[in-house]
Amino acid sequence: MKRIGILGGTFDPPHLGHMIMAEASREQMKLDEVWFIPSHLPPHKQAAEVGALDRLKMVKQAVKSNQRFYVNDLELNREGKSYTIDTIQQLRLENPETEFYFIIGGDMVEYLPNWHRIDELVKLVQFVGVKRPGFEWDHQYDVHEVDIPLIEISSSEIRLRLAEQKTIRYLVPETVYEYIKEHRLYEA
Numbered sequence: 001m002k003r004i005g006i007l008g009g010t011f012d013p014p015h016l017g018h019m020i021m022a023e024a025s026r027e028q029m030k031l032d033e034v035w036f037i038p039s040h041l042p043p044h045k046q047a048a049e050v051g052a053l054d055r056l057k058m059v060k061q062a063v064k065s066n067q068r069f070y071v072n073d074l075e076l077n078r079e080g081k082s083y084t085i086d087t088i089q090q091l092r093l094e095n096p097e098t099e100f101y102f103i104i105g106g107d108m109v110e111y112l113p114n115w116h117r118i119d120e121l122v123k124l125v126q127f128v129g130v131k132r133p134g135f136e137w138d139h140q141y142d143v144h145e146v147d148i149p150l151i152e153i154s155s156s157e158i159r160l161r162l163a164e165q166k167t168i169r170y171l172v173p174e175t176v177y178e179y180i181k182e183h184r185l186y187e188a
Ligand SMILES: Nc1ncnc2c1ncn2[C@@H]1O[C@H](COP(=O)(O)OP(=O)(O)OP(=O)(O)O)[C@@H](O)[C@H]1O
Pocket: 008, 009, 010, 011, 012, 017, 018, 021, 103, 104, 105, 106, 107, 108, 130, 131, 132, 133, 151, 152, 153, 154, 155, 156, 157
């Protein structure tokens, strides 16, 4: 069985927190690959500031130097909210010889009881959690814990910094930094 990690996210924009959690999960969970899946419409928060195509392109830029990281755009081709249960069902159908591990931050671990059809979802996928500053660790569901240094970086903080014309260099991969500058994203 192939072991694939899934890092779903809004990626508005992708940042080094995402890269560190993906790499630590790959190593500690002995994953063959990590697939980054940008959501079309995030299920639990407001629509992204930047359109789906730019977010997809930024994620492609972010992963391109790592041969075990891939981008999958299946959620961008689906109407309505990007519920994880729909994504996992599709992935399992398309990849029968594969075990999927869904990687989430501490905020999402805390929120798991509210996920759409969570009791079905936990039977279809294993969750991998990484701690995140400011969030409790909820053990209501089985979550494999992966250790990373606590990282304060968030996409919302990056959007705020850009709106205030502050630097975001070294908070995002260099290729993402260049993409944001070139396309003048998140400017007020
Ligand atoms: N610094 C971090 N530490 C741990 N997990 C993180 C971190 N940043 C993001 N994640 C996790 O990565 C996944 C995708 O996150 P997302 O793309 O929504 O970024 P975000 O930084 O949480 O965005 P926003 O600030 O806009 O809410 C989620 O499971 C989230 O919990």
